[in-house]
Amino acid sequence: MSELPKTFDPKTIEERWYAHWETRGLFRPDRNDREPWTIVMPPPNVTGSLHIGHALDITLQDVLTRRERMLGKDALWVAGTDHAGIATQMVVERNLESQGIKRAEIGREAFLEHVWEWKAQSGGAITRQLRRLGASCDWAHERFTMDEGFSKAVVKVFVELYRRKLLYRAKRLVNWDPKFQTAISDLEVESREVQGHMWHFKYPLAGGETYTYVEKDEDGNVVLQEERDYISIATTRPETMLGDGAVAVHPDDERYRPIIGKLCEIPVGPKEHRRLIPIITDDYPDPNFGSGAVKITGAHDLNDYGVAQRNGIPMYRLMDATAHMRSDGPSYAQSAARAQAIARGEPASAEEIDTLNLVPDAYRGLDRYEARKQVVTDIDAEGLMIKVEDKLIMQPFGDRSGLVIEPMLTDQWYVDAETLAKPAIEAVRSGDIAVVPETWKKTWFNWLENIQPWCVSRQLWWGHRIPAWYADDGSVYVAETEEEAKAQAGGKPLRQDEDVLDTWFSSALWPFATLGWPEQTEDLERHYPNDVLISGFDIIFFWDARMAMQGFEFMGERPWKTLYLHGLVRDAKGQKMSKSKGNTVDPLGLIDKYGADALRFTLAAMESQGRDIKLDEKRVEGYRNFATKLWNAARFLQMNGVGASDSIAAPEAELPVNRWIIGEVVETLAKLNRAFDELRYDDMADAIYHFVWGTFCDWYVELIKGAFDDETKRVAAWAFDQILVMLHPLMPFITEELWGAMGERPYELIVAKWPEPAALANPIIATVDGEAVDARVEFDWIIRTIVAVRAAKNDAGIPPGQRLKAYLEDVTHNLWKRLPSAQAMFERVGRIEISSSEIPTGGVLRISAPGATLVVPLEGVIDLDAEKARLTKAADAAEKERDSLAQRLANPNFTERAKPEAVEKARADHDAKAAEAERLRAALERLG
Structure with missing residues (x-):
């Protein structure tokens, strides 16, 4: 036994214990003959630093992993990082620009050399921070999504999907980031409400034709009737009018029935070359919003894209990669003439349509917002602007670039997600994959049953380069190596696709590629499928569902048995954290202040299935106090000769107080095991917290003060050991420190055995004077009586330490026959002597106790009046x-x-x- 310092200081123990665990290989002891258990860490970005969401996610995984390890299993927690294509490229570009070096000037190969240098020097920051939180991953098994073996898996999957006709190249609408000049995923788009404008324009009918426009109220009364030679269009993006392919109205909108099928003129550009576009019907326009008529610009709006696809409307791209109006292609006059011919029904390929540039010469090369101003000015000068109104609009921004995202029609590689999704849907529906909480099943089904093709290409340099090669004649050859592609091409000159793969494409392979696939490794055989995946609900689409798709496609079975989805960590008021609001929480700062154990326990205690966490620093402080309470309890036991237990099983006990605490340990273990089985983190924390603070420290320690015989020392040592074992998954550092400080041990706590109910179940029923006595019932009676006395004292203004004499009245419970054996505890802990003698007369205080009323004479105690x-x-x-x-x-x-x-x-x-x-x-x- 080593004497503990008076003050608990987490800083002095955390770094020391983590280094000890890791260097001794205790995160994954050699247990090849044991039952495997597996979990994979959602790989954080290699550019990242630990944020509070990571802290929650990692804590929940570590809690499970530490317990499974203590259950004796071959527990493998796979750790690793994601290469984070766009984020890493941005960081390295910024570093180079600070040195006066431009990416475009040095070329792809030189730039990638700089990226790998950066990764070697700075890319491990987040894994060092994960260690500070106590993440007990198998670091010897650490993977990186760009390491050699993983890259081999990524290329193989791409090629196999292509061969299985589940991956193809197509021109579709994507989120385009003009700063990074690449397509980005929906997850990388942040929608914000901003102040904008709604412009209302006249689209003149072809040939000056007119019609009677009639508006009616809800009762069918005519409120407006007039002759019009135009159709009114409202838009928040006038610059996209140049690419309009049609005007759409709802088929039930009677106002426009006379002109359905007619042509109208786009009111911008040189008059002699203005295009005529058809007025069509589609269910998309809302007759009750604006004028009820919408312009259809399929190449620059997601909703318009769907309308254009359904109705065979040409889609004309207006902008270049930097969101400036295009300057390439044929002249405006040529393009407009050809577009008009296409509108009349002349055939045209998608390639030809893409080459046409419908940007008038005066607007070419302008930034999209400069073009907007010029379009509005020109239309207004012609008298075709009806009005402009201020309007709050939702705009998509690139989460890293901060620029407004432009929907863009581009050539990209797509995965047939609809086909891949079918086994993933069925697995959840059949229960082959359990989803916790089950409320997220509906989201899973809604998204996967309506899934769109998955764009997997990115216009970046950093990432897995797409294994596709092109010949001058347009042929495409997909192969795992350039040599294989050349063999397919029969010696034709080839050039490799410049794009790289979406990082979600590679991370979708995480559950099996981290285990060595496509090689048939021992790890793959033992640890796939994984047991559980813990993930934030916000990446259920981007990562979780895609892992399920790829797992079924390439492994033939589910990637994990259970999918656990946790909520977001919000601030104390429930607001979403953001740097702009200034309400972000730095987990490393909390660890510095209160210790990793306190932060971990807070996050686990507040993790209630299906709810976001409102993180209040006072809760972290409170659990730091809990750790201090445990520390002081250990010091108290040491001072009374209590050290490490020499028994896994509960010691034999005769004293009621010892039988009682053994029973409470058994009950707490049952609650904990049930909480682990149900993945109820809040219940785990609640069970052990109330046992440690209330049952053990506040009552057992108080009840045995001054009564440390040999039996009590054995039982106290055993009960405290059980606390350390049960609490370890939640608070690993302090428990490991106390485990070693209480005495010599043959093994560290991290690999100690999780308690078994059979080993704990020392009987709590004893026979006293021929009568069976349940120690837990008896001590519940003692504790509730003392609590009632303390509360009554407090309410009556009697000092808590003042000793009182009480008399029994209205006794209804047989336990009061046990008063002589309990009297010492009532006097020492409750500061009350209880007598069954006749009650004195005078002013009294009546206290309701279990099975009786205690009557306390107040003469000489307080001034009753x-x-x-x-x-x-x-x-x-x-x-x-x-x-x-x-x-x-x-x-x-x-x-x-x-x-x-x-x-x-x-x-x-x-x-x-x-x-x-x-x-x-x-x-x-x-x-x-």
Whole structure:
């Protein structure tokens, strides 16, 4: 046994213990003959640093992993990082630019050399930070999505999908980031509400034709009727009018029935070359929004793209990769003439349509926003602008570039996600994959049953380069190596595709490629499928579902048995964290301040299935106090000669207090095991917290003070060992430190055996004087009696340490026959001597205890009249505040107009005052 310092300081133990665990290989002991258990870490970006979402995700994984390891399994927690294509390229580009070096100037190969240099020097920051949190991964098994073996798997999957006709190249609409000049995923798009404008323009009907425009109210009464020679269009993006292919109205919109099938003119550009486009019907336009007519620009709007596809409308690309109006291709006059011919029905290939440039010469080369101003000015000068109105609009921004994303029609590689999704849908529906909480099943089905083709190509340099080669004649050859491609091409000159793969494409292979696939390794055979995946719900589409798709396609079975989806970590007010709001929480700062154990326990305790976490630093501070309480309990035991237990099984015990604590350990273990089985992290934390703080420290330690015989020392040592084992998955550092400090051990706590109920189940029923006595029932009676005495003292203004004498009245419970054996505990812990003698006369305090009433004479204890006056005054004040708050809450002007937090606080204050008033009135009644 080594004496513990008086003060618990996490900093002095965390780094030391983590290094010890890792260097000794204790995160994955050699257990090839044991039952395998596997979990993979969602690979954080190699550019990243630990944020509070990571801290939650990693904590939840580590809690499970540490327990499975203690259950004796071959627990493999696969760690690794993602190459994070766009994020890494951005970081390295910025570094080079600070040295005056441009990526385009040095070329692809030189740039990639700089990226690998950066990765070697700075790419391990986040894995070092994960260690500070206590992540007990198998670091010897660490993977990187660009390492040699993983890259081999990525290329093979691409080629196999192509051969199976599940991957193809096509021109479709994508999210285009003009800064990085690449397609990006939906996850990398951040929608924000911004102040914009809605412009209303006239699209003149061809040949000056007119029609009677009629508007009616809800009752069918005519409110407007006039002759028009135009159709009114509203748009927030006038610059895209240049690429319009049609105007669409709803088929049930009677206002436009006379002109359906007619042509109208795009009111911009040289008059002699203005294009005519058809007025069509489609279910997309909303007759009740704006004019009810919408322009269809399929190459620059997602909704328009769908309308254009359904109706065979040509889609004309207006912008280049930097979101400037195109300057390439034929002249505007040539392009407009050809587009008009296509509109009349002349055949045209997608390639030809893409070459046409419908940007008038005056706008070519302009930034899209400069072009917008010029379009509006020119239309207004011609008298074709009806009005402009201010409008809040949702705009998509690149989450890294900060620029507005431009929907862009480009050639990309796509995976047939609809086909791949079918086994993933069925696996969840049949229960082959369990989803926790089950409420997320609906989201899983909704997305996968309506899934769109998955764009997997990116216009970057950093990443897995697409294994496709092109010949001058347009032929495409997909192969695992250039040599294979050349063999397919029969010696034709080839050039490799410049694009790289989406990082989600490679990370979708994580559950099996990290285990050595496509090689048939021992790890792959033992650890696939994985047991559980823990993931934030926000990547259920981008990562989780795609892992399921690829797992079924290439391994023939589910990637994991259970998918656990946790919520987001929000600030204390429930607001989403963001740098712009200034409400982000730095987990490393919390670890510095309170220790990793306190942060881990907080995150686990607040993780309730299906709910976001409102993180309040006071909770972290509170669990740091919990760790201190445990530390002080260990010091108290050491001072009383209690060290490490020499038994895994519960010791034999005769004393009721020892039989009681053994029973409480058994009950706590049952609660913990149930919580682990159900993945209820909040229940795990709740069970061990209340046992440690309340049952063990506040009661058992108090009840055995001054009574440390040999049996009690053995039982106290055993019970404390069980605490350390059960608490270890949640708070690994302090428990390992105390495990070693309590005495010599043959092994570290990290590989100690998880308790088994059979080893703990020392009987808690004993026979006393021929009568069976349940120690847990008996101590529940003692504790509840002492709690009642303490509460009554507090309410009556009696100092907690003052000793009282009490008499029994209205005894209804047989346990009071055990009073002689419990009297010492009542006197020492409760500061009360209980007698069954006749009750003296005079002022008394009546205390309701389990199965009896305790009557305490107050003569010489308190001034009864003064105490009654104090309680009456306090009760009156509490009732007055309660009633005032009730009146306020009954006023709709307050509940409907005040801020929600103000109403919530008023309700909480009302409930608190009501409870206080009730307590004070009850205290008055006890003063007989």
